[in-house]
Amino acid sequence: MSFDNRSIFEEEHKVFRDNFRRFCEEEVKPYQEKWIEQGIVDREIWEKAGENGFLAPKVDEEYGGLGLADFRYNQIMIEELAYVGESGFALSLHNDVIAPYISAYATDEQKQRWLPGICSGEIILAIAMTEPDTGSDLQAIKSRLEDKGDHYILNGSKTYISNGIISDLVIVAAKAPEGVTLVCVPRGAEGFNRGRNLKKMGMKSQDTAELFFENVVVPKTDVLGVPGQGFIYLMQKLAEERLVCAVGAIASSVYAFNETLKYVKERTAFGKPIGKFQNTRFRMAEMKTEITIGQVFIDNLVTKLNDGKLTPDEASMAKWWCTDLLNRVVDSGVQFHGGAGYMMEYPIARAYVDARITPIFAGTNEIMKEIIGRSLGL
Ligand SMILES: Cc1cc2nc3c(=O)[nH]c(=O)nc-3n(C[C@H](O)[C@H](O)[C@H](O)COP(=O)(O)OP(=O)(O)OC[C@H]3O[C@@H](n4cnc5c(N)ncnc54)[C@H](O)[C@@H]3O)c2cc1C
Numbered sequence: 001m002s003f004d005n006r007s008i009f010e011e012e013h014k015v016f017r018d019n020f021r022r023f024c025e026e027e028v029k030p031y032q033e034k035w036i037e038q039g040i041v042d043r044e045i046w047e048k049a050g051e052n053g054f055l056a057p058k059v060d061e062e063y064g065g066l067g068l069a070d071f072r073y074n075q076i077m078i079e080e081l082a083y084v085g086e087s088g089f090a091l092s093l094h095n096d097v098i099a100p101y102i103s104a105y106a107t108d109e110q111k112q113r114w115l116p117g118i119c120s121g122e123i124i125l126a127i128a129m130t131e132p133d134t135g136s137d138l139q140a141i142k143s144r145l146e147d148k149g150d151h152y153i154l155n156g157s158k159t160y161i162s163n164g165i166i167s168d169l170v171i172v173a174a175k176a177p178e179g180v181t182l183v184c185v186p187r188g189a190e191g192f193n194r195g196r197n198l199k200k201m202g203m204k205s206q207d208t209a210e211l212f213f214e215n216v217v218v219p220k221t222d223v224l225g226v227p228g229q230g231f232i233y234l235m236q237k238l239a240e241e242r243l244v245c246a247v248g249a250i251a252s253s254v255y256a257f258n259e260t261l262k263y264v265k266e267r268t269a270f271g272k273p274i275g276k277f278q279n280t281r282f283r284m285a286e287m288k289t290e291i292t293i294g295q296v297f298i299d300n301l302v303t304k305l306n307d308g309k310l311t312p313d314e315a316s317m318a319k320w321w322c323t324d325l326l327n328r329v330v331d332s333g334v335q336f337h338g339g340a341g342y343m344m345e346y347p348i349a350r351a352y353v354d355a356r357i358t359p360i361f362a363g364t365n366e367i368m369k370e371i372i373g374r375s376l377g378l
Helices: 011-038 043-051 071-083 091-105 108-120 230-266 278-306 312-342 347-355 365-375
Strands: 125-128 144-147 151-162 169-176 179-186 192-197 208-219
Touching: 011 043, 011 071, 043 108, 071 091, 071 230, 071 278, 091 108, 091 125, 091 179, 091 230, 125 151, 151 169, 151 179, 169 208, 179 208, 179 230, 230 278, 230 312, 230 347, 278 312, 312 347, 312 365
Parallel strands: 125 169, 144 169
Antiparallel strands: 144 151, 151 208, 169 179, 192 208
């Protein structure tokens, strides 16, 4: 079932989608089982993505990017990875969540140091906000930056960090005397250690890890933006991150829906395809309707983002509603697969466990409703 009849794309986007779809077929799909088994994707996929211009395409050409400020290209990549059920290769985290911090807040010298590697795949990114004692309440982080003149000393620990093992540069949120500050810590910095690759319910090929910082020397030249402004930077960028999450959730809903549709047409019971039972047919009709409505909303917000008009409350609405929808879609998908839905060899089972995190990360759905509620003056 196609959800492709969408008005926001132009000819150049279709060409880009075809290219990226081919990349997914040739460079992602054949390796998915291997990546799942090893609990992490291969570095080569990052390098291949870089060679093809799929890493941080928004970055200016002078720093190695393509200068493609149009988010629709990023949207296409998020969608195509979801359509092949890929949840470990964190391209979007790198492209759409973290690289924009460097583009927005880094000095020219920092941009020259980091952006070319970010675009080539030599520098894989992570962002570390969450700590063992605090996630939603970001202001309560305990990681500390002690001011030593020309450098800070960083102490603290972070957890649940995506790309935690594979990353080469980590943006760390910590408290300096000026307040929450973002600093960039490279792989190999003395005192920076990675913990376990955490065992998760889903997203098995995504490396999610604990990070430990013990007396790490952070030169002031590795501070991102102005010390003490970190919380404001995070708030400024989180709206886009939430839309990214919603774009992925709708695309994953399309994938789970299509897997289910295929199954209910093939599987028979009581002499007919299970899709012919009214309960199945009506639920499939409901899901098709809701996904279509969600897609229209998402495409509308992508246009707003491109126009610089995306608001935090709209992004929050998209994030909670689309991730909630995804979880309802995968739940029905598993149900319609019967016992097969509980078997990991069926894509719907993997989609089910992968989906469960989406109402939790990038700000929990309860926090999203807090943001929307506050925008109502409540
Ligand atoms: C797979 C995975 C990848 C992740 N990747 C990253 C990453 O790359 N970088 C990073 O920094 N973090 C990452 N996280 C962390 C994630 O963002 C946090 O888990 C999330 O923000 C929730 O924080 P918490 O786990 O501390 O839950 P808590 O904040 O302890 O929340 C627990 C529950 O209380 C509710 N709650 C909290 N405050 C309120 C409130 N004010 N009103 C109503 N309910 C409330 C929450 O909604 C939730 O249901 C990742 C997590 C996972 C599991």
